[in-house]
Amino acid sequence: DSGVTQTPKHLITATGQRVTLRCSPRSGDLSVYWYQQSLDQGLQFLIQYYNGEERAKGNILERFSAQQFPDLHSELNLSSLELGDSALYFCASSVIGGAWEQFFGPGTRLTVL
Amino acid sequence: EDQVTQSPEALRLQEGESSSLNCSYTVSGLRGLFWYRQDPGKGPEFLFTLYSAGEEKEKERLKATLTKKESFLHITAPKPEDSATYLCAVQTLLYSGGGADGLTFGKGTHLIIQP
Numbered sequence: 208d209s210g211v212t213q214t215p216k217h218l219i220t221a222t223g224q225r226v227t228l229r230c231s232p233r234s235g236d237l238s239v240y241w242y243q244q245s246l247d248q249g250l251q252f253l254i255q256y257y258n259g260e261e262r263a264k265g266n267i268l269e270r271f272s273a274q275q276f277p278d279l280h281s282e283l284n285l286s287s288l289e290l291g292d293s294a295l296y297f298c299a300s301s302v303i304g305g306a307w308e309q310f311f312g313p314g315t316r317l318t319v320l
Numbered sequence: 321e322d323q324v325t326q327s328p329e330a331l332r333l334q335e336g337e338s339s340s341l342n343c344s345y346t347v348s349g350l351r352g353l354f355w356y357r358q359d360p361g362k363g364p365e366f367l368f369t370l371y372s373a374g375e376e377k378e379k380e381r382l383k384a385t386l387t388k389k390e391s392f393l394h395i396t397a398p399k400p401e402d403s404a405t406y407l408c409a410v411q412t413l414l415y416s417g418g419g420a421d422g423l424t425f426g427k428g429t430h431l432i433i434q435p
Contacts, residue, residue: 252422
């Protein structure tokens with residue numbers, strides 16, 4: 208158990224809908240990362256927050272957004288969902304940014320029908 | 321663009337048969353190289369971080385090494401419970417594609433240890 212929690216575990220929804228994924232980092236970690244894992248693309252970095260502020264963006268679509276709240280939990284919002292958005296979404300956290308190890312949560316499996 | 325290539329894609333070994341997994345990388349400036357283990361449907365589990373060429377780290381039957389172009393994960397006398405996908409990832413010094421602290425992952429090596 209990494210100490211990172213994610214809810215829900217599974218999410219099934221329809222094209223065009225909007226969903227919110229939630230992540231609680233390990234106690235004391237200030238940095239939160241979101242990743243998407245699909246069979247063809249592998250694990251891809253989406254976005255990073257550090258102590259409530261956006262720090263870096265990766266391959267995140269404009270339809271996706273995220274935020275980190277004062278209690279350091281984070282939410283990833285996915286809107287106008289398409290079939291291709293079906294994937295595993297992982298949250299990771301680290302003590303601070305930089306080359307510190309990132310600890311991953313169990314993931315949310317999103318299925319778009 | 322940062323690239324991470326892992327080989328082989330899949331590897332099947334007998335219990336006790338040692339081997340090595342390869343991770344080659346092309347980056348603008350390496351800040352750290354990470355190894356993770358991932359079981360099906362689970363989140364990646366952190367194994368090692370390597371920072372500079374020549375560095376080695378060990379944990380039980382696993383040993384990770386780093387050169388300027390690649391990293392190896394050596395598995396000594398593996399057991400069936402070592403079966404998993406092993407992922408290599410890099411973090412770079414310079415802003416690259418928008419991810420200052422985000423990790424760039426390889427596609428992984430799917431390892432099966434047969435009893």
